Amino acid sequence: xxxxxxxxxxxxxxxxxxxxxxxxxxxxxxxxxxxxxxxxxxxxxxxxxxxxxxxxxxxxxxxxxxxxxxxxxxxxxxxxxxxxxxxxxxxxxxxxxxxxxxxxxxxxxxxxxxxxxxxxxxxxxxxxxxxxxxxxxxxxxxxxxxxxxxxxxxxxxxxxxxxxxxxxxxxxxxxxxxxxxxxxxxxxxxxxxxxxxxxxxxxxxxxxxxxxxxxxxxxxxxxxxxxxxxxxxxxxxxxxxxxxxxxxxxxxxxxxxxxxxxxxxxxxxxxxxxxxxxxxxxxxxxxxxxxxxxxxxxxxxxxxxxxxxxxxxxxxxxxxxxxxxxxxxxxxxxxxxxxxxxx
Amino acid sequence: xxxxxxxxxxxxxxxxxxxxxxxxxxxxxxxxxxxxxxxxxxxxxxxxxxxxxxxxxxxxxxxxxxxxxxxxxxxxxxxxxxxxxxxxxxxxxxxxxxxxxxxxxxxxxxxxxxxxxxxxxxxxxxxxxxxxxxxxxxxxxxxxxxxxxxxxxxxxxxxxxxxxxxxxxxxxxxxxxxxxxxxxxxxxxxxxxxxxxxxxxxxxxxxxxxxxxxxxxxxxxxxxxxxxxxxxxxxxxxxxxxxxxxxxxxxxxxxxxxxxxxxxxxxxxxxxxxxxxxxxxxxxxxxxxxxxxxxxxxxxxxxxxxxxxxxxxxxxxxxxxxxxxxxxxxxxxxxxxxxxxxxxxxxxxxxxxxxxxxxxxxxxxxxxxxxxxxxxxxxxxxxxxxxxxxxxxxxxxxxxxxxxxxxxxxxxxxxxxxxx
Numbered sequence: 057x058x059x060x061x062x063x064x065x066x067x068x069x070x071x072x073x074x075x076x077x078x079x080x081x082x083x084x085x086x087x088x089x090x091x092x093x094x095x096x097x098x099x100x101x102x103x104x105x106x107x108x109x110x111x112x113x114x115x116x117x118x119x120x121x122x123x124x125x126x127x128x129x130x131x132x133x134x135x136x137x138x139x140x141x142x143x144x145x146x147x148x149x150x151x152x153x154x155x156x157x158x159x160x161x162x163x164x165x166x167x168x169x170x171x172x173x174x175x176x177x178x179x180x181x182x183x184x185x186x187x188x189x190x191x192x193x194x195x196x197x198x199x200x201x202x203x204x205x206x207x208x209x210x211x212x213x214x215x216x217x218x219x220x221x222x223x224x225x226x227x228x229x230x231x232x233x234x235x236x237x238x239x240x241x242x243x244x245x246x247x248x249x250x251x252x253x254x255x256x257x258x259x260x261x262x263x264x265x266x267x268x269x270x271x272x273x274x275x276x277x278x279x280x281x282x283x284x285x286x287x288x289x290x291x292x293x294x295x296x297x298x299x300x301x302x303x304x305x306x307x308x309x310x311x312x313x314x315x316x317x318x319x320x321x322x323x324x325x326x327x328x329x330x331x332x333x334x335x336x337x338x339x340x341x342x343x344x345x346x347x348x349x350x351x352x353x354x355x356x357x358x359x360x361x362x363x364x365x366x367x368x369x370x371x372x373x374x375x376x377x378x379x380x381x382x383x384x385x386x387x388x389x390x391x392x393x394x395x396x397x398x399x
Numbered sequence: 400x401x402x403x404x405x406x407x408x409x410x411x412x413x414x415x416x417x418x419x420x421x422x423x424x425x426x427x428x429x430x431x432x433x434x435x436x437x438x439x440x441x442x443x444x445x446x447x448x449x450x451x452x453x454x455x456x457x458x459x460x461x462x463x464x465x466x467x468x469x470x471x472x473x474x475x476x477x478x479x480x481x482x483x484x485x486x487x488x489x490x491x492x493x494x495x496x497x498x499x500x501x502x503x504x505x506x507x508x509x510x511x512x513x514x515x516x517x518x519x520x521x522x523x524x525x526x527x528x529x530x531x532x533x534x535x536x537x538x539x540x541x542x543x544x545x546x547x548x549x550x551x552x553x554x555x556x557x558x559x560x561x562x563x564x565x566x567x568x569x570x571x572x573x574x575x576x577x578x579x580x581x582x583x584x585x586x587x588x589x590x591x592x593x594x595x596x597x598x599x600x601x602x603x604x605x606x607x608x609x610x611x612x613x614x615x616x617x618x619x620x621x622x623x624x625x626x627x628x629x630x631x632x633x634x635x636x637x638x639x640x641x642x643x644x645x646x647x648x649x650x651x652x653x654x655x656x657x658x659x660x661x662x663x664x665x666x667x668x669x670x671x672x673x674x675x676x677x678x679x680x681x682x683x684x685x686x687x688x689x690x691x692x693x694x695x696x697x698x699x700x701x702x703x704x705x706x707x708x709x710x711x712x713x714x715x716x717x718x719x720x721x722x723x724x725x726x727x728x729x730x731x732x733x734x735x736x737x738x739x740x741x742x743x744x745x746x747x748x749x750x751x752x753x754x755x756x757x758x759x760x761x762x763x764x765x766x767x768x769x770x771x772x773x774x775x776x777x778x779x780x781x782x783x784x785x786x787x788x789x790x791x792x793x794x795x796x797x798x799x800x801x802x803x804x805x806x807x808x809x810x811x812x813x814x815x816x817x818x819x
Contacts, residue, residue, distance in 0.1 A: 247799060250792045265792065268778070292780035300789045328759050331617050332565060339562055347534045347566070348549045350618040367618035368761045 220390040224321035224373055224382050228284060229291040231316045235278040235299055235309040244274065247305050263298060270294040274302065278309075281317075288316055288379065319376040323386060325369040330396045334365070338392065354389065361385035365393070408432040467513065468500050474517045481540065482532070488524050495520040495559070502558055515543045515551045522552065526563050531571035533622060568621060572607055575625050576600050579653035581633065588652055591640040594633055602632035605700045606668065612707060613671045614759035615664065623658040626650070627665035635696035642690060667760055674755055675699045675706040711757035 241261045245253035251263045251274075260273045270284040270291070280298060285291035292314060302309040331352045335344040344352040351372075354363040359381040364372040371389065376382045404414050406427035413428040425434040454460075461469055475496050479489040499505050499516060508516075518537040525532040534552070538545050556563055581588060582596045606628035610616050616624055630649050634641045646665060650657035669689045676682040676692055676699060685691065692699075699706060756763070794802065 246802065247794050248792055249794050249798075267788075287776070287778065289778040289780035290776065293778055293782060293784075296780075297784055297789065300784050301792055304786075304789050304793060328614060328617075328762060335565060343553070343556070344565065345534075345549075345552075346616075346618060347620055348545075348552075366761075367614065367759045 220325075220387060222323050222325065222386070222390070224323040224371075224386050226286055226319060226321045226379065226382070228318075228320040229286070229288060229316060230281065230283045230318040231285075231291045231295060231314060233280050233282065233295045233299065233314045234312040235274075235280055235302060235307070236312050237278050237308050237310070239274065239276050239278055239302065239307055241274070241276050244302065244305055248301060250301075263301065265294060265297055265301075268294045272298045274298070288319075291316065316377060318374065319379065319382060320372065320374040321376070321382040321386075322370065322372045325371060325390065325393055327369050327397050328367055329365060329369055329393055331365065331367055333396050334392070356385050356388060359384050363389055365389070369393075404434060406430060406432055406434060467510075468497075471496055471500070471513055471517055474514070475520055478517060478521050478537075478540065482521070484521075484525065484530065488521075488528065488530070491527075492520045492524040495523060498559055499555055504554075504558070511543075511547065512551055514541060515548050516555065517541070518543065518548060519552045519555045523556070523561060523563055526566065529564070529567045529570060531567055531574050533566070533571070535622065566621060568607060568611070568616070568625075569604065571621060572604055572625050572628075573600060575622070576603050576629055579629060579655055581653050591637065592644070592652060594636055598636060599629070599632050602636065602696070602700065603629045605703065606632055606696075609671065609700070609703060609707075610664075610668055613711070613757060615667050615671070617759060618761075619664070620658070620660065623660040623664045624668075626655070626658055626661040627668055630661075630665065631668060631693065631696065635693050638694040642693060669693075672696060672699055674710045675703075678706050678709045707757075711755055 241253050241255070244261050244263075245251045248261075248263060250265060251261045253261045258273075260275045263272045263274055264270070265272075268285050268290040270282055272283070272295070273281040280295065282291055282295045282298060285294050295314060296311060299309050299311050331344050331346075334352055334354075335342045338354070341356065342352050342354050351364040351366045354365055356363060360375060361373055361381055362375045363385060364374075371386065371393075373382045373385050376385070404425065405412055406414065406429065409427065409430040409432070411427055411429040414425050414434055415428045417424050417426045422436060424436050426432070427434060464472075472493055475492045476489055479492055496516065499520065505513070505516065518541045522532060522534065522537055524530075534545065534548060537543075538548050541548075555561075576599060577596065579599075581592060581594050581599075584590050584593050603625070607616070607625060610624050610628060627646070630646050633649065634644070644652075646662055647657055650661075666689075669692060672692050673687060673689070676687050676695060679695075679698065679702070682695055682698070687695070
């Protein structure tokens, strides 16, 4: 226990030293120094820090037992993460840059959080950085705002060896939008070439467009459901095109409350899975009835996603409202499935 | 009250009729010994016919329960009796039905669903007590559609938060095999087709275990696999006489329905057996095919674990060993054959059989069509939509008039009454 405390003291002292250096610069600029460059720049405490690294690798998992109550709450978690990171960085020299780069926006956000927070060891900085981190989170799709994505990766808490390297492909997006005006479905079916309307079968017009290849259900109340798009942006574009068609037919259609209701993704883990074993160990989440359906239905709690897992290793994920939920669900299930790889 | 009786203890004739908690008793007034006891329940008549009234008839418990629920509970009990389930199963199934009925979604459901619910309760009870009952059996008994059954079953499991274990394959094999009518000679079953039950059961079990180990059972309906295994076991016990009998004829003889996938399961099982046969030295020289391998099933099953290990390599085997083997075989052109394996066109006897991949059949078949990954489109969702693009979907006024005319003509044609 003594070794851990001395290590922490050293680390905090180093962070405090960095703070003094970092203060005059803007918070956004200071983190943009690669983490591994810090180490050679350090002063005396670093040498003792390195020698104590052996102890750290053993106790890196055990920080729950260390009494860090004297630190403010935010700092406690950050320090734990960073010490774990550093030890892993030392022990795992082969960081697969390519696989990490092909990884999803979400983990790189986490890295940015950690780096942003690491340069600010004191609480004042840690209050600033979550704000920056939030702004970084708001634009997950724009890699240029996260320059660290191209620098030597810092492993988040899960080690690199567990990263699956497989990205689920989105297959279908279901979205709804309110056109906010009453519609005459008979008129729409008469004047639009791509519409079909059979009131005895279903009380909506089924309209299709070629680009993006989608189908829409348009109801007389003015509500519309758009299905078949392969990405969120395509779904939005398609919904706007349908609204334009309705507008051109003479209705005062607007485009209100566009919302993605469901996203479906699929991927392949490329090894066979023993579904009977999986249903035994994960009884509370799985439902496997070979008499009814060849796949196992896994209802993940966090994030709330339903996965269909087949013996061939193909996985279908559905029920997501955000793309990140699909990615997160797959990253959660991959280690579980790998556990059933060996027959 | 004297009635001619004497107390066995003290010999007194002073016997008094007394009621102890509504139970009639004849008690000796001298020593207090109970001479006779009446029954606790009411009887239809005071003499003879001492049939007791069931609890459910004598109490008012059914006054609280709606008629449809009563009917449902009755059907649950009937179903349990038809299936000849142990008595404890009945109570559990009834309890499940009552539990399900407390949910408004079930109470308001159609009668068809309530009928199917009866089957669901019985199925869940059987599954929890490892009684091998298939959904197909219940659907046949209830004259229900499997789709309706599956929907109700999944809903019930979710609603009640139940933990239903999987179907126990071993028990299912035993009950299913016992239902084959091949264990005694009869006018339809010639003597050479009759088989000993125990031998057939044990061989079938071994074949089903082999199928399970080689990925033929996961994800598939269990029954066709067992049918195929039973047929193979029966054939292999007396191949000379039985090879001429086909799977369909076998099921007809045994008066068992032939499930449709059973023939493809049979082919898969034979393919696996052929692969195993290649590893046995004395079988390699025989150049076996699908028909001749049946005679050697006994041998193959005897050495099953060792043969499986030798004949199939794990799909996740160490890359080093894999590469070495592939290099060794590349010159002989085996690399291609391995990947598309599952077929039986092996040049047996010419070269040592290389281990095939132990994979489910769906992974061994070549992919039907390669799905090209869609190009990553840089769509923002906010692009401008050109008028011409929208106009391509609209009808010109002339087209509208033509369409209306065509619709009217069609209406007129369909509404013309048939000539008398």
